[in-house]
Amino acid sequence: MEGCSPSFAWETLAWWVGDRGAHMDTSSFEARRRHVIKAALDEIRDLDLREQARRGGFDCEDCADGGCRLILTSFGSRIEMEMPSGEISLPPGMDSLSMRVLALRYVKLSCGVPESGEWIAYRDLPGGRFYAATLVPTIEQPLAMLFGGKPGMLGEISRGLGGIAAPFGDEAYVFRPFPRTPLLLVLHWGDEEFAPGSRMLFDRCCSHYLNTDDLKVLATQLAAFLIKRAGAEVEIDNLLWMVE
Numbered sequence: 430m431e432g433c434s435p436s437f438a439w440e441t442l443a444w445w446v447g448d449r450g451a452h453m454d455t456s457s458f459e460a461r462r463r464h465v466i467k468a469a470l471d472e473i474r475d476l477d478l479r480e481q482a483r484r485g486g487f488d489c490e491d492c493a494d495g496g497c498r499l500i501l502t503s504f505g506s507r508i509e510m511e512m513p514s515g516e517i518s519l520p521p522g523m524d525s526l527s528m529r530v531l532a533l534r535y536v537k538l539s540c541g542v543p544e545s546g547e548w549i550a551y552r553d554l555p556g557g558r559f560y561a562a563t564l565v566p567t568i569e570q571p572l573a574m575l576f577g578g579k580p581g582m583l584g585e586i587s588r589g590l591g592g593i594a595a596p597f598g599d600e601a602y603v604f605r606p607f608p609r610t611p612l613l614l615v616l617h618w619g620d621e622e623f624a625p626g627s628r629m630l631f632d633r634c635c636s637h638y639l640n641t642d643d644l645k646v647l648a649t650q651l652a653a654f655l656i657k658r659a660g661a662e663v664e665i666d667n668l669l670w671m672v673e
Contacts, residue, residue, distance in 0.1 A: 462526060465526065465530060466515070466517075466526075466529055466530065466533075467515075469529075469530045469533035469534065469537075470515045470533060472533070472537050473512075473533060473536050473537045474512075474513060476536075476537065478497055478499060478512060478536070479497070481536055481537070481539050482499065482539075483541070484539040484540055484541035485501075485535060485536065485539025485541075485607070485608060485609060485638065486539075486608035486609050487499060487500060487501040487502070487536075487539075487607075487608055488500040488501075492511070496511060496512050496513055496514065497512050498510065498511055498512070499512065499536060501532060501535065501536075501607055501608065502591075502605060502607070502608055503519075503520075503523070503528075503532070503605070503606055503607060504520075504523060504590040504591045504604060504605070504606060504651075504654070505589070505590055505591020505592075505605075506520040506523065506591070507520070508520075508528070508532050510532070510533075510536070517529050517532065517533075519532075522654075522657075522658075523654065525650065525653075527646050527647075527649075527650050528606075528650060531606070531607075531639065531643060531646060531647055531650070532607070534639055534643055535607045535610065535638055535639060538637075538638055538639060538640075539609070539638060540637050540638070542609075542634050542637040542638070543609075543634065544609060544611060544632050544634045545632055545633040545634050546632070547632065547633045548613050548630040548631070548632060548633075549630060549631055549632075549633050550628070550630060550631075551564050551629070551631065551641075551644070551645065551648070554631060554635070554636050554641045554644060555636050555640075555641055556641050557641045560641075560645065563645075564629060564645070564648065567649060567652070568627075568629050568648055568649060568652040569626070569627045569628060569629060570627075571652065571656060572614065572616070572627040572629075572652055572655060572656070573616065573617070573619075573624070573625040573626050573627040574625065575655075575656060575659055575661050576600075576616055576618075576625070576627070576655075576659075577616065577617070577618050577619045577624070577625020577626070577627075578618050578619055578625055579618070580599070580600070580618060582659070583600050583602065583614075583616055583655075584600060584602070586655055586658045586659055587602040587604070587614070587655070589658060590604060590651075590654055590655070590658070591604060591605060592604050592614075595613060595615075597613070597615045598615040598616055598617050598628075599616055599617050599618045600615075600616045600618070601613060601614060601615040601616065602614050604651055606647050606650070606651065607638065607639075609634060609635075609638050610631075610632070610634075610635045610638050610639060610644075610647065611631075611632045611635070612629060612630070612631060612632075612635075612647070612648060612651060613628075613629070613630040613631075613632075614627060614628070614629055614630075614651070614655075615627060615628045615630065629648045629651075629652075631644060631648075
């Protein structure tokens with residue numbers, strides 16, 4: 430079943446983040462942040478988390494207090510969630526509101542579909558055609574501008590995020606933000622005749638674990654991590670706020 434994942438209100442989250450810099454005090458910002466996390470947590474509290482772990486390829490460990498600890502591999506590291514308290518731990522440099530919400534979404538929507546090994550563009554995801562063009566200015570162009578014409582730079586940074594080299598373009602790396610949502614970044618360095626270019630691709634199975642809006646946020650988060658680790662400052666709407 431294609432796209433087994435109901436929607437999360439990312440447009441509300443984007444509005445909330447956009448408000449932050451304009452006229453929101455710190456207490457209001459933190460209150461809304463807690464509200465967003467609580468809403469995502471509430472969606473998994475009644476699930477059989479051990480079964481979700483089996484479906485999603487992550488671990489569910491029993492805790493002495495009767496709760497459990499969920500452990501998800503993420504960008505070569507791991508995310509831990511204590512349930513039922515809802516405490517979430519992410520590695521230094523990877524903690525962002527979007528990653529916390531996406532991890533909870535992944536737990537909720539895990540459904541056991543295996544990876545396909547088929548890489549598709551965002552426009553080929555369910556309902557992705559309408560917003561596909563937005564990936565070019567927010568993800569693909571900035572990455573091409575930053576890493577194009579610099580052989581080896583992408584590889585050095587990608588390996589720090591668990592990236593595995595793949596045989597595409599001039600350089601390509603597969604990333605695993607979560608166990609069964611592999612993303613492929615393909616880079617063309619460019620030359621005197623052609624400008625640098627990049628493509629962000631998704632295993633076809635991704636749409637079973639996160640919906641199309643989720644996957645856009647996930648790909649944007651990957652781009653933000655790469656850009657930040659490269660030491661670049663690129664002002665792009667809905668990109669750099671994700672690494673706060």
